[in-house]
Amino acid sequence: MKIKKRKICIVIASRANYARVKYLMSAIKQNKNLQLQIIVGASALLYKYGNVIDVIRADGFNPDYEINYLLDGENLITQAKSTGIGIIELSSAFLKLKPDIVVTVADRFETMATAIAASYMNIPLAHIQGGEVSGNIDDSVRHAITKLSHIHFPATNKSKQRLKNLGEESWRIFNYGCPSIDIIANMDLSLPKTDFFKDKGTGKVFDPNKPYILLLQHPVTTSYGMANRQMVETLEAVKEININKLVLWPNADAGSNELSKAIRDFHNQNITLPFSYIINFPPEIFLKLIANSKCLVGNSSSFIREGAYLGTPAVIIGDRQRGREHGKNVIFSKYDRHEIFQKVNKQIKRGIYPKSFLFGRGNSGIKMSKKLETIKLNIYKELTF
């Protein structure tokens, strides 16, 4: 008798999402008992966030749905409304795809849209990176998604414990490490040649043969209205450090337009300085850039996650990652140009840290796919207390 393949539907709504699930997607695709379904939406479809959809296709995946559900004009209300539109659109896709399990990642509003749509359609939900604490408002959303999820793939032991504390049943929780580590553990970390960077972005053409600081700072949604000033502090700080700077554009959050404006204005006022500004890279290039940077500056969670595995020195700025579990490679700074300046300098001098396996060893995707093959699907959850 032919066993029916389980249909696993992965929703990718941003470039960060894709970096987290790429190896899981490959593992599902190669698993003969599973069928991979892919929905790409929101900022993953947008030119201004780097056309992640093209990267997904280039990697050999064939999305079932492409759904625009991001309202233009990133602010608090578009974030709420985009969640609403996302639910409307994703539920239609789920109705057609009839997945056995929906997989979602992390804690952004697009993730919430996925969780709500799956939840009200009685589809079991697997959540990657639950149980983390970053110390900002995303925590509430992340824990809310945990309560709507039926299978948990936390990335660390502390996160796993937190999920248990939240009352989730043990048999639903599996720490296989973070699937994003799979990528760096299995790739060549050397940077592309100079030519690759030639017609990318604005500012100075990036030179991969020179030491550089990598800067990526996302807006913090609870201090909406201050993203511009916060970014200015960082830019002014690193401006004083005599080394090349590579600045990446932020995610689609409330405040990202404002923050992008800070970058553009800074660029226009400092046209001759050694800054390169690039919208986006395929995840692999982004990781190569992390691996080879003298110091990571900003608040990207990759600086913490992949940074721990790689040991790259990082200065994490502001509240966005406050309280998040991290390796020794990370030190924190306020939004203050002097403090940032000093800490970045210190980290550059310190140099590379030893590898940490806090976020896993690089085999998460394959382990998750095996678990999704056989785990009992039960949407009735019980609190353990």
Added chain:
Amino acid sequence: MKIKKRKICIVIASRANYARVKYLMSAIKQNKNLQLQIIVGASALLYKYGNVIDVIRADGFNPDYEINYLLDGENLITQAKSTGIGIIELSSAFLKLKPDIVVTVADRFETMATAIAASYMNIPLAHIQGGEVSGNIDDSVRHAITKLSHIHFPATNKSKQRLKNLGEESWRIFNYGCPSIDIIANMDLSLPKTDFFKDKGTGKVFDPNKPYILLLQHPVTTSYGMANRQMVETLEAVKEININKLVLWPNADAGSNELSKAIRDFHNQNITLPFSYIINFPPEIFLKLIANSKCLVGNSSSFIREGAYLGTPAVIIGDRQRGREHGKNVIFSKYDRHEIFQKVNKQIKRGIYPKSFLFGRGNSGIKMSKKLETIKLNIYKELTF
């Protein structure tokens, strides 16, 4: 110096919602440091669910917004999409009203829409009836709303403890009992005269002077597709009991159309039997009917909550309230006409139970309004573990 009044925005999305917050609304209205804002939406606007909006107006309240956001055709996908539409619409209203606190009740999808909209707009959210466990899928939604809420008004001590277990900070949690008890504790429980019922509903005209069974059964969303059969079991069971039956129409849930059809069909096939079918009543009439019934049959949470305070015997059917905290007045039954028949008979013979204060003593609204006056508003939550 004039103190700015705190604006408290209450979202009423169903008749059950209104019954829960009516006394809180009165208390806010009379509190000179608070300003009451009212949004009425979803099924609270619909004729088929009893035009709750008219009752609200008749009670002297003046809604700021009336918002239709319920997609017709109650099924799983309309439930998901209605949540999405609700978020889109409620966020617009919040943008205009600029409330200092949004108040929401219980665990339905309309409540989730309120929670998401407030959450992404950085508005502190107060949640009534968090921490409860009913044993069905609403639990996941209720706990997810807890994680998005900043002020908790659980209705019992067990619920309060559960909120703490879920990692909510103690200073955010207040057990003032359930505000729905406020109503029964302060009202005349005698039934209206016969005339009142004369041109209401279909079937036999309801006679308030004769003993009767009150029947209200909502569809259970996780067993979608079985609501019709489940309702038939209940109707066939009480049909065999020689006493008048008053049947109320269910809430707007996935499955309610199906269940309504069961009622209509039963009515057409049993046209001469002593059944009265009525769409809806103002909350007070509903409570009078509970107070004077010989036995409550179905799965309305009011049978458990107000039922405990009143001591009215109740037979709760199926999974919807499985595991919910309850007084001694309640016994449970499966969807089985024989079991239901026997248990209802037993309860009728048993008669009235002693009053229980499990769900409070009837002063919740005034206590909540005082707390909302002064509580620190802080949207940064921390897990306690």
Added chain:
Amino acid sequence: MKIKKRKICIVIASRANYARVKYLMSAIKQNKNLQLQIIVGASALLYKYGNVIDVIRADGFNPDYEINYLLDGENLITQAKSTGIGIIELSSAFLKLKPDIVVTVADRFETMATAIAASYMNIPLAHIQGGEVSGNIDDSVRHAITKLSHIHFPATNKSKQRLKNLGEESWRIFNYGCPSIDIIANMDLSLPKTDFFKDKGTGKVFDPNKPYILLLQHPVTTSYGMANRQMVETLEAVKEININKLVLWPNADAGSNELSKAIRDFHNQNITLPFSYIINFPPEIFLKLIANSKCLVGNSSSFIREGAYLGTPAVIIGDRQRGREHGKNVIFSKYDRHEIFQKVNKQIKRGIYPKSFLFGRGNSGIKMSKKLETIKLNIYKELTF
């Protein structure tokens, strides 16, 4: 070389829609150069409007999409918003189905949603029943849809001329008669046996062997708020005529809830009178009922259209069809119980009228399907003046 089949996508959003396109659908299905795509949505999915979706399936069609996009609470704003939701949902379906031509019917807001979605996605639009004038506000919508349409299938010569007057190019306009006539021209008009009606609806069981008046009155959207009173006039008028009455439920329009309430109230107050109330029938049964009625009363356009072909006497009430082209079988009345009473009596005495071919001879579907096979598809329209 294999010719690619043209994909023809038909959107059915109400029971009236389906009656208009059923024969066209059959003709497309049998045409080897065409591929039929079916979207069923809005009130065609709802129990309260007769589950048209079940009828469609029973007729052997297999819908590609079922889309709920009707907001509950029929009023002016839900009508506007349902149009918006319809556009959002239909455009997703069009993106997946990639039709070569979209076919839409008549003038309701669901039709407008179809027209807008197809229009902005650059898909040629074929419109059935354009160019008609009914004298109410639907005219504006109908003519607006004409301006968005690329292929016109008007139902009469006057309508065809009006389309030309509106500046539409001649080569885009084809009067093949109304496809709804196809149905009556090809069917057995005798009524089902008594048994068929036994467990349908409320009120007296309908007796197909006795003479009867058929009553169907839709709310008029521009006199929103008066639908209830208007319906009462009609019901009170026919109440005085000593013959059975069969009352059908109205369409999903602003005002339909209000009008339905009038019917329910009338039923409750006149429980013993010879009135039967039935929600809906398959289109064929509806036509049999028209064919065999002594008099048609209300404002259904079928009374005018199919009524002309059949010659059934009709009294058309109010503004909804004011100015619409009609056969000799029709006389008009104001919303006045005395006038209605007299005119219905007069028509019953007059009896059946001769057949009129004003709306075609019953071969529209096959002619349309042939035209859709070969017509040039050009979305650049030019005004002829």
Added chain:
Amino acid sequence: MKIKKRKICIVIASRANYARVKYLMSAIKQNKNLQLQIIVGASALLYKYGNVIDVIRADGFNPDYEINYLLDGENLITQAKSTGIGIIELSSAFLKLKPDIVVTVADRFETMATAIAASYMNIPLAHIQGGEVSGNIDDSVRHAITKLSHIHFPATNKSKQRLKNLGEESWRIFNYGCPSIDIIANMDLSLPKTDFFKDKGTGKVFDPNKPYILLLQHPVTTSYGMANRQMVETLEAVKEININKLVLWPNADAGSNELSKAIRDFHNQNITLPFSYIINFPPEIFLKLIANSKCLVGNSSSFIREGAYLGTPAVIIGDRQRGREHGKNVIFSKYDRHEIFQKVNKQIKRGIYPKSFLFGRGNSGIKMSKKLETIKLNIYKELTF
């Protein structure tokens, strides 16, 4: 007795919209029998389209509503869906504002959203710039909006005649010229000083004292997918002309991202050439730039409209304005760099043309506001044939 002021609600959804209605808004504001209501939405709220909202505020207007309803990722489907979202949002605003008349402009999808929302809510709609023919697909939308409108303010006599031909009643049509002419007729046309341009945009800083070509090219929605190549032709053509070039960014249409990319790529590859790229200006600055340009290149309708009044030579490229009424200042070109090059050169040599009053004399706003004061409001339209 106090006369109730008529509430006139103007919906501004793009920078072009605002340029068209600014003087009408002033006239309404100053008219003591009218009350001005303002809704600003869609691209008029976005940084990337120049924050028109800030300009509106700076001009002393106080918008009642700001509504984001543009879905990010300009393509055919987001255009359709944005229309849907626009209808949902605008109808909510209309419900609160209860305008007596809604005013809308031109032919974009945001205009359609306004027309549909007003139409289904039975609010009389005044349409500016109806009856025009541009020869592209916008024509269908414009004529559809005409059929939904109750008061017409066409900009030319030919347009007025076309509205009559379309069957609109004469008493609803008033040619007061185009309100956009009001602005240029009443303003100082001299350019701002050099300093004004110093920190605006990228590329060379624009020098207002040197001769220049003004280039503004919008994507054409029916040739979606070709906008990039079309823009390249224009840029390559003007590159060969030895004079400064000022390039403005396009509107939010399907294809605008693609077209913007062409500009960015061209800029990166021609970094040293005399091109200035600026996102947007207040309408007045835009007009000053038109007035003082040696030649206008692209497809902006302002080049035709205000260009006629000013006599500025213009080369209109491609289909977007094909067939639109125009003055002698305009010549047309295909998307061909050689043809564009020659025609622009010819126009620069030819120099300024005589003033034309084809689009009015600059008193439209005041005339419209007077008409809106007194015109009969009747939503029942009749075709004149």
